[in-house]
Amino acid sequence: MSLVNADNPAAKAVPAPTANPRREALLADFIGTRAATYLAHYRRIERADPPAAVQAFQLPRRTMSWHWAAFLVTIPWLFYRKMYLGGIVLVILPVLFDHIAPGSLFFGSGFMIAICTGLYAKSWYLGHAVNKIDKATETFPTLEQHTAYLRRAGGVSIPGAVFGALTQGITVFLALRDLLQQ
Amino acid sequence: MSDPLLLRVAAAIAAIAPGGLLLAYFSYSSAWRGIRELIWIAFGLGFTAAIPIAGVASLYSQSFFSIADLRLFAIGVAFLEASLPEELGKFLVLYYFILRHEDMRRPLDAVALSIVVSLGFASIENIYYVFGSEDWGGTAMIRAVTAIPMHSTMGIIMGYFGAQYLIAPRRRALLLMLLCPTALHGFYDYPVFAVQRLYETSQGLADGEALEFQIVFFAAILVTGLVTALTIRSLAKTPDYVTMLPVGGYAAPHASAGKNS
Numbered sequence: 001m002s003l004v005n006a007d008n009p010a011a012k013a014v015p016a017p018t019a020n021p022r023r024e025a026l027l028a029d030f031i032g033t034r035a036a037t038y039l040a041h042y043r044r045i046e047r048a049d050p051p052a053a054v055q056a057f058q059l060p061r062r063t064m065s066w067h068w069a070a071f072l073v074t075i076p077w078l079f080y081r082k083m084y085l086g087g088i089v090l091v092i093l094p095v096l097f098d099h100i101a102p103g104s105l106f107f108g109s110g111f112m113i114a115i116c117t118g119l120y121a122k123s124w125y126l127g128h129a130v131n132k133i134d135k136a137t138e139t140f141p142t143l144e145q146h147t148a149y150l151r152r153a154g155g156v157s158i159p160g161a162v163f164g165a166l167t168q169g170i171t172v173f174l175a176l177r178d179l180l181q182q
Numbered sequence: 183m184s185d186p187l188l189l190r191v192a193a194a195i196a197a198i199a200p201g202g203l204l205l206a207y208f209s210y211s212s213a214w215r216g217i218r219e220l221i222w223i224a225f226g227l228g229f230t231a232a233i234p235i236a237g238v239a240s241l242y243s244q245s246f247f248s249i250a251d252l253r254l255f256a257i258g259v260a261f262l263e264a265s266l267p268e269e270l271g272k273f274l275v276l277y278y279f280i281l282r283h284e285d286m287r288r289p290l291d292a293v294a295l296s297i298v299v300s301l302g303f304a305s306i307e308n309i310y311y312v313f314g315s316e317d318w319g320g321t322a323m324i325r326a327v328t329a330i331p332m333h334s335t336m337g338i339i340m341g342y343f344g345a346q347y348l349i350a351p352r353r354r355a356l357l358l359m360l361l362c363p364t365a366l367h368g369f370y371d372y373p374v375f376a377v378q379r380l381y382e383t384s385q386g387l388a389d390g391e392a393l394e395f396q397i398v399f400f401a402a403i404l405v406t407g408l409v410t411a412l413t414i415r416s417l418a419k420t421p422d423y424v425t426m427l428p429v430g431g432y433a434a435p436h437a438s439a440g441k442n443s
Contacts, residue, residue, distance in 0.1 A: 084279065085219070088226030091233070095306075096194060132284075135216060148428070152284040159278040167230055170237030 020046075023133065029147060030129045030154030038129075041065055041122040064119045071118025078117070079164035082157050083128050090117070091167055110172070129154065190313075196322035197312040200330040201225075201305035208298055216285035223283070224295045227275045228302025235271035236310070239263050256376035257368075264375070265367035268307075269336065272299050273360045276344050289345035290423040296341025297334050304333035332370055335410050336363040342413040349422050366409065369402035 027042060028035045045063050070077045078087035090113050117124075136149040205225050212218045243263045249255040280286065280295050308325055315321035343359035346352075373395035380387055387395075417423050 084223045084227065088223065088230055091230045092226065095233070096309075139216065149284055152282075157278075159274075163231075163234070163274075163278070166234035166237075170234050174233075174237065 023130075026133045026136075026146065026150060027126070027129050030132060030150045031125075032155035038122055038126060042126050045123070045126070063123055065122050067118055067121035070121030071114050073165065073168070074114050074117045075168035076161045076164035077121070079160035080156050080158075081125055081128075082153070082155070082160060083125065084160075086124065086128075087160075087164055091171065095171060193312050193318045193322070194309065196319065197308040198305050199322075200326040201301040201308070204301050204330075204334070205298060208294060214287070217287065217291060220280070220283055220285045220291075220295060221298050224275075224280055224298040225302040225305075227279055228272060228299035228304075229306045230302075231271040231275045231299075232268075232303050232306040235267045239267045252376055252379060255379060256372050259375045260371035261364070261368040264371045265364050268303065269340070269360060269364040269367055272296070272303055272337070272340060272363075275299050276340060276359070277356070281344055281348060286348070287426055288424050289348040289427070290417065292344040292348055293338060293341035293417060293423075296344055297337035300333040300337030300340075301330070304330050307333075332367070332406075335406055336367055338410050339363050339366065339406075339413055342417060345417070345423055348427065349425075362409070366402065366406045369398065370406065372402075373399040 024039060024042065028039060031038050041063070044065075048063065067077075075087050075091060078084075078090065094110055094113065132150060132153045133146075136146040136153075140146055140149060205221070209218050209221050212221060243259075246255055246258045246263060249258060276292070276296055276299055280299065281292060286292065286295075308322065308329065311325060311329075312318045312322045340359050340363045343355050343362065347355040347359065376391075376395055377387065380391070
C-alpha cells in the first residue's frame with residue numbers, strides 16, 4: 001500500500017528528495033488540499049534544523065512565513081484546517097478580555113492575533129499535523145489504521161470554515177456595536 | 183456592570199466556575215490523551231457556538247415583545263428565541279465536529295462529550311447573564327443550580343441519540359437528537375419567561391396563573407428527569423454503546439467533513 005494518498009494530486013506534485021519520506025508522505029496524506037505549500041515550508045524547516053522537523057512542539061518556533069488567509073480570516077482558516085483548539089482559544093480569550101477590559105478586542109488583541117497567526121500559520125499547522133501523526137503511530141499498530149486515522153483527522157472542513165466565519169463576524173459585529181454604544 | 187477590574191474578574195470566574203469544574207472532572211477522569219483533548223474541544227466549541235447563535239437570535243428577538251398575549255409571548259420566547267437556537271447550536275457542534283472527530287472511539291463517548299458541549303454553551307450564557315445583572319453574585323449562584331444542570335441534562339439526552347446515530351446512522355436518531363432536547367428545554371423555559379414578563383410589566387402573578395406556571399415548570403422538570411433516567415438506564419443496559427468504533431470514527435453516510443479533497 002502506498003503511503004501517499006493516490007487520489008491527492010497536491011501530494012504528487014511535491015519534489016522527491018527529503019530526509020524522511022515516510023513522515024512527509026503521512027504529512028501529505030494529512031494535509032490534503034494545498035499540501036505542496038505546506039510541504040515546501042516543512043522542507044525549509046527540515047533543512048534549517050533537522051531535529052525540529054520531527055518535534056511538533058519545536059516546529060512553530062523555527063520559521064516565520066506569511067499566510068494571507070490566516071491573517072485575513074484567522075478564525076475561519078483555523079477551523080477550516082481543523083485546528084479547533086487554536087480557533088477556540090483565539091475566540092474565547094478576546095471575548096473574555098473584552099468583558100473584563102471593554103474595548104480590548106479592537107485596541108490590540110484582535111489585530112495582534114491576526115498578525116501572529118499570519119506569521120506562524122504554516123508552522124502551527126505543520127506542528128498540528130506532526131502531533132496527529134505521532135498520536136496515530138503511538139495509538140494504532142498498522143499503517144492502514146494510521147492512514148484511516150490521519151485521513152479523518154486531516155484535510156479541510158467546510159462546516160468548520162462556515163462556523164468560524166459566523167463566529168468571527170458576529171463577535172466583531174457585537175463588540176463594535178458595544179464599543180459604539182459606549 | 184460598572185465595577186472595578188477585580189470585581190469583573192471575580193464575576194467572570196463565578197460565571198465559568200460551575201461548568202469549568204465539571205469540565206475539569208471529565209478531563210481528569212478520562213484515561214486516554216485523545217479523548218481528553220476532545221473534551222476540551224467540545225467545551226470550547228459549545229462555548230464558541232453560543233456567539234453565532236446569540237447573534238442570529240438577536241435579529242428577531244425584539245419581535246416577540248409586540249405580542250400582547252402572555253402565553254403566546256412566553257411560548258415564542260421559550261421555543262423560538264431560547265430553546266430552538268440553543269439546542270440547534272449544540273446539535274450542529276455535536277453533528278459536524280464531535281461525532282465526526284477522529285478521536286471518537288465509542289458511542290458512549292458521545293454522551294459525555296454532548297454534556298461537555300452543553301457545559302461550554304451554558305458557561306458563555308452564564309457570562310452574559312452574570313455581567314448583565316445588578317446582583318451578579320446571586321445570579322451566578324442561582325444559575326449554577328438551575329441553568330447548568332438543565333443544560334447538562336439536555337446534553338445527556340442529545341448525546342444519547344448521538345450515540346444511537348453512531349451505532350446505526352439513521353435520520354430518525356438525528357431528528358430526535360434535535361427535537362427531544364428542544365421540546366424539553368422549551369417547556370422548562372416557558373413558565374420562566376411568562377413569570378419574568380409579568381414582573382417586568384409590574385402586573386404580578388394572579389393565584390391561578392401562579393399555579394398554572396408552577397405546574398408547567400415542575401412537570402417539565404419531572405418529564406426531563408424521567409427521560410434522562412430512561413436514557414441512562416438504556417445506556418447502562420446496552421453493550422453496543424461501549425463497542426469500539428472503527429479507526430478514524432464511524433462511517434457516516436453523509437459525512438464530507440473528513441475527506442481529503
